[in-house]
Amino acid sequence: MLHNGAGRATAARMLDLLRTAGTLSRVELAEQSGLTAATITNVVRRLIDDGLVHEVGRESLQGRGQPRRLLELDPSAWYAVGIQVDRTTTTIVVVDFAGGRVASAGLRGSGTSGPEETVTTLADHVTDLLHSAQVPRDRVLGVCLVTHGPQDRERGVLLTAQPTPEWLEYPLTSTLSQRLGLPVLLENDATAAALGEQWAGTVATDTFGLIYMASGIGGGVVVDGDAYRGRASNAVEIGHVALSGGRTPCVCGNRGCAQAEAGPRTVVEQVLADEPLAERLGVRGAIDSTLADFERVARAWRAGDPAATAILERSARWVGQAAVTLVNLFDLDTVVLAGPAFVTTGPLYQRLILAELEERALSRTLSAPTVLLSTDVGTAAAIGGALHVLRTIPVDRDTLQHRSSAPAPEGEP
Amino acid sequence: MLHNGAGRATAARMLDLLRTAGTLSRVELAEQSGLTAATITNVVRRLIDDGLVHEVGRESLQGRGQPRRLLELDPSAWYAVGIQVDRTTTTIVVVDFAGGRVASAGLRGSGTSGPEETVTTLADHVTDLLHSAQVPRDRVLGVCLVTHGPQDRERGVLLTAQPTPEWLEYPLTSTLSQRLGLPVLLENDATAAALGEQWAGTVATDTFGLIYMASGIGGGVVVDGDAYRGRASNAVEIGHVALSGGRTPCVCGNRGCAQAEAGPRTVVEQVLADEPLAERLGVRGAIDSTLADFERVARAWRAGDPAATAILERSARWVGQAAVTLVNLFDLDTVVLAGPAFVTTGPLYQRLILAELEERALSRTLSAPTVLLSTDVGTAAAIGGALHVLRTIPVDRDTLQHRSSAPAPEGEP
DNA sequence: CGTCCTACTTGACCACTTTAATTAAGTGAG
DNA sequence: CTCACTTAATTAAAGTGGTCAAGTAGGACG
Numbered sequence: 001m002l003h004n005g006a007g008r009a010t011a012a013r014m015l016d017l018l019r020t021a022g023t024l025s026r027v028e029l030a031e032q033s034g035l036t037a038a039t040i041t042n043v044v045r046r047l048i049d050d051g052l053v054h055e056v057g058r059e060s061l062q063g064r065g066q067p068r069r070l071l072e073l074d075p076s077a078w079y080a081v082g083i084q085v086d087r088t089t090t091t092i093v094v095v096d097f098a099g100g101r102v103a104s105a106g107l108r109g110s111g112t113s114g115p116e117e118t119v120t121t122l123a124d125h126v127t128d129l130l131h132s133a134q135v136p137r138d139r140v141l142g143v144c145l146v147t148h149g150p151q152d153r154e155r156g157v158l159l160t161a162q163p164t165p166e167w168l169e170y171p172l173t174s175t176l177s178q179r180l181g182l183p184v185l186l187e188n189d190a191t192a193a194a195l196g197e198q199w200a201g202t203v204a205t206d207t208f209g210l211i212y213m214a215s216g217i218g219g220g221v222v223v224d225g226d227a228y229r230g231r232a233s234n235a236v237e238i239g240h241v242a243l244s245g246g247r248t249p250c251v252c253g254n255r256g257c258a259q260a261e262a263g264p265r266t267v268v269e270q271v272l273a274d275e276p277l278a279e280r281l282g283v284r285g286a287i288d289s290t291l292a293d294f295e296r297v298a299r300a301w302r303a304g305d306p307a308a309t310a311i312l313e314r315s316a317r318w319v320g321q322a323a324v325t326l327v328n329l330f331d332l333d334t335v336v337l338a339g340p341a342f343v344t345t346g347p348l349y350q351r352l353i354l355a356e357l358e359e360r361a362l363s364r365t366l367s368a369p370t371v372l373l374s375t376d377v378g379t380a381a382a383i384g385g386a387l388h389v390l391r392t393i394p395v396d397r398d399t400l401q402h403r404s405s406a407p408a409p410e411g412e413p
Numbered sequence: 414m415l416h417n418g419a420g421r422a423t424a425a426r427m428l429d430l431l432r433t434a435g436t437l438s439r440v441e442l443a444e445q446s447g448l449t450a451a452t453i454t455n456v457v458r459r460l461i462d463d464g465l466v467h468e469v470g471r472e473s474l475q476g477r478g479q480p481r482r483l484l485e486l487d488p489s490a491w492y493a494v495g496i497q498v499d500r501t502t503t504t505i506v507v508v509d510f511a512g513g514r515v516a517s518a519g520l521r522g523s524g525t526s527g528p529e530e531t532v533t534t535l536a537d538h539v540t541d542l543l544h545s546a547q548v549p550r551d552r553v554l555g556v557c558l559v560t561h562g563p564q565d566r567e568r569g570v571l572l573t574a575q576p577t578p579e580w581l582e583y584p585l586t587s588t589l590s591q592r593l594g595l596p597v598l599l600e601n602d603a604t605a606a607a608l609g610e611q612w613a614g615t616v617a618t619d620t621f622g623l624i625y626m627a628s629g630i631g632g633g634v635v636v637d638g639d640a641y642r643g644r645a646s647n648a649v650e651i652g653h654v655a656l657s658g659g660r661t662p663c664v665c666g667n668r669g670c671a672q673a674e675a676g677p678r679t680v681v682e683q684v685l686a687d688e689p690l691a692e693r694l695g696v697r698g699a700i701d702s703t704l705a706d707f708e709r710v711a712r713a714w715r716a717g718d719p720a721a722t723a724i725l726e727r728s729a730r731w732v733g734q735a736a737v738t739l740v741n742l743f744d745l746d747t748v749v750l751a752g753p754a755f756v757t758t759g760p761l762y763q764r765l766i767l768a769e770l771e772e773r774a775l776s777r778t779l780s781a782p783t784v785l786l787s788t789d790v791g792t793a794a795a796i797g798g799a800l801h802v803l804r805t806i807p808v809d810r811d812t813l814q815h816r817s818s819a820p821a822p823e824g825e826p
Numbered sequence: 827c828g829t830c831c832t833a834c835t836t837g838a839c840c841a842c843t844t845t846a847a848t849t850a851a852g853t854g855a856g
Numbered sequence: 857c858t859c860a861c862t863t864a865a866t867t868a869a870a871g872t873g874g875t876c877a878a879g880t881a882g883g884a885c886g
Binding site for chain 2: 325
Binding site for chain 4: 007
């Protein structure tokens with residue numbers, strides 16, 4: 001090991017900077033990290049020796065002096081897998097070391113299956129996807145399982161008994177890890193999406209909130225580049241913010257929660273309550289096809305259907321109210337929207353949530369609120385999970401040896 | 414400067430640990446900081462040389478071996494001043510290096526005076542208080558000004574035009590700093606109180622929320638021992654959480670905010686709406702005596718008055734609802750109550766807020782919620798501000814020289 | 827074509843920490 | 857009573873991760 005400036009944390013920071021910027025010179029790395037050029041030289045040398053980084057030409061001339069040599073991550077150095085599992089949808093993505101999407105697959109959700117069955121299915125699909133994308137398994141750094149609701153990230157276990165009681169405390173990550181022979185992390189869907197947006201560079205600031213809407217509504221907050229996790233990583237449950245004027249009882253025991261008043265399931269049920277409308281839109285209301293039904297409503301809105309529009313606009317206003325609370329409590333000025341429910345409806349929600357923030361957020365006079373759509377609306381969470389793997393699991397000079405000799409570790413380092 | 418284990422940050426951490434624990438041995442410092450005994454030896458030696466720490470006997474025998482030598486902060490090494498300014502109350506406290514209260518004074522609030530006048534008054538009172546407590550000014554590390562509402566901590570300026578327009582952007586800390594010849598920090602009242610509670614050891618965890626109620630309602634969150642500050646230090650505006658069922662318009666532009674529905678001013682106004690009741694309690698409703706009036710209602714509750722009880726209980730339930738949102742979004746299980754409004758009503762609010770959390774908080778089944786009363790209900794924010802000074806401003810071997818040669822610096826280091 | 831400017835590299839040094847002895851100061855069994 | 861044992865505190869040497877200052881490298885400009 002070198003004696004100068006080769007700290008593991010520092011190296012990880014350089015990789016992060018390169019991943020978000022795409023390509024940077026050593027000078028820019030020094031500026032952005034606050035370290036000296038000397039340190040950068042040493043750290044970068046090691047990264048190049050390890051095959052993680054390449055020099056890719058020089059910067060187009062900007063005057064006199066020696067031109068800066070541009071650095072870039074080697075995309076094929078490592079890969080990571082993100083799996084977003086929801087009741088009604090599942091998305092698997094494979095991402096290369098630079099964060100680029102290599103392959104992806106959309107499956108039906110976990111439905112009412114037990115965890116054992118789901119894990120087996122997922123493991124098979126991951127194996128297939130890696131194979132068809134010709135990604136060698138020993139170059140896969142790890143897998144991140146991304147789910148909704150309360151979880152124990154340390155132990156890699158869900159703390160919910162839904163959809164079936166066996167899910168509660170089922171050894172999710174360790175089982176999947178064993179099946180795949182790869183490390184498996186667990187992450188909240190909204191937090192994963194937020195981390196993903198950050199690396200994707202969707203937002204200019206490194207402090208923002210994210211609203212994730214799939215079957216339910218979740219929230220994530222990134223402050224100074226780090227996810228807010230709270231006491232036990234179950235923070236930002238924006239779906240259970242009780243809204244002014246709301247009265248609908250929620251599964252959580254409270255009344256008027258955002259999710260109960262405005263979530264996709266509620267939107268679908270409001271359509272179902274109007275039988276001719278439901279008939280017209282083709283909405284059937286099966287519990288496992290909430291998102292498909294929601295998508296039908298979204299398309300009706302796009303086609304100009306006034307009833308569908310009214311229902312969606314009501315939902316968007318409610319979510320906007322929840323966003324106001326999110327913004328007031330976490331002191332944000334930027335909110336990103338992500339998740340399959342926004343694939344079609346994104347612009348509508350974006351407009352109305354922004355309107356609520358501009359009208360009601362406390363800090364609206366101090367700094368104008370911004371609402372952005374994710375760069376990967378539908379797959380943000382899975383991508384974010386995969387990027388989380390790249391960021392979290394250390395890539396040492398000798399990670400490969402470790403990998404081939406010892407069996408795959410599990411969970412956090 | 415010594416060459417071994419004398420890091421400034423490390424030294425500050427030792428002081429923090431000693432301040433919260435009161436007295437610790439070197440071994441315990443090593444355990445709690447994760448550093449080795451060797452490092453502790455060096456850091457502690459320097460602290461003793463600088464006169465900040467003393468050895469105070471040995472630990473009562475716990476078996477064989479050499480007994481541990483107990484360490485303690487020298488209370489008289491330094492002092493700090495905390496000033497909590499509200500519209501209707503002002504509290505000044507002087508705290509010694511160990512965090513003990515040396516002197517305190519309660520004044521009327523800033524009322525409708527301009528900032529110039531207020532700063533002059535405060536400077537005079539601080540000077541008087543230091544004099545009467547016989548605290549030498551060159552041993553005062555600094556002052557922390559603690560206020561409600563939006564502020565720019567970096568620049569030491571309030572971002573609100575209340576009560577008079579001159580307050581907006583008035584150079585608050587720099588002016589006070591000049592008057593006193595001491596560094597002056599700015600801090601949010603609820604955050605200061607939360608930091609205070611943490612050093613005071615009120616809470617077992619280092620992750621908790623705090624609700625601060627004076628003329629308004631504010632919130633603070635401490636995560637892993639650090640205050641959550643958000644984008645621009647104006648986070649956790651729990652007074653402006655819109656509550657389920659609320660409709661009252663709030664100054665912030667929203668409806669149904671916790672402060673508008675349940676704040677002390679609203680409580681007083683509800684009493685005023687019932688003329689015979691107001692008469693009976695002696696509530697007059699002058700805008701600058703909100704807290705005095707609130708205190709009258711509180712005493713009526715304690716005396717068993719049913720009308721006063723009903724009004725306060727309604728307020729407490731509302732605040733409880735806001736606490737549910739706080740707890741759900743920040744993933745907390747502990748909430749502390751502080752601020753002058755809780756001096757008498759503390760137990761009532763504590764009981765009802767706990768009831769709301771036990772009924773409605775999302776994580777109630779994962780970990781039982783706790784609601785605690787501050788150890789210094791009325792003066793928590795001022796004490797917290799003073800402790801913030803002790804924690805933030807570095808005490809070097811040569812701070813004293815700097816102090817006497819150069820004029821007092823201003824703001825954060 | 828040499829000078830100038832900027833990027834990058836090198837080696838000496840520095841602050842802080844750990845590791846491995848070493849010394850200090852007690853307890854309790856015989 | 858004293859010697860073996862235990863735990864605390866100190867010391868010196870070595871490791872880690874960086875800075876600083878003085879070089880070297882490579883292209884632009886007059």
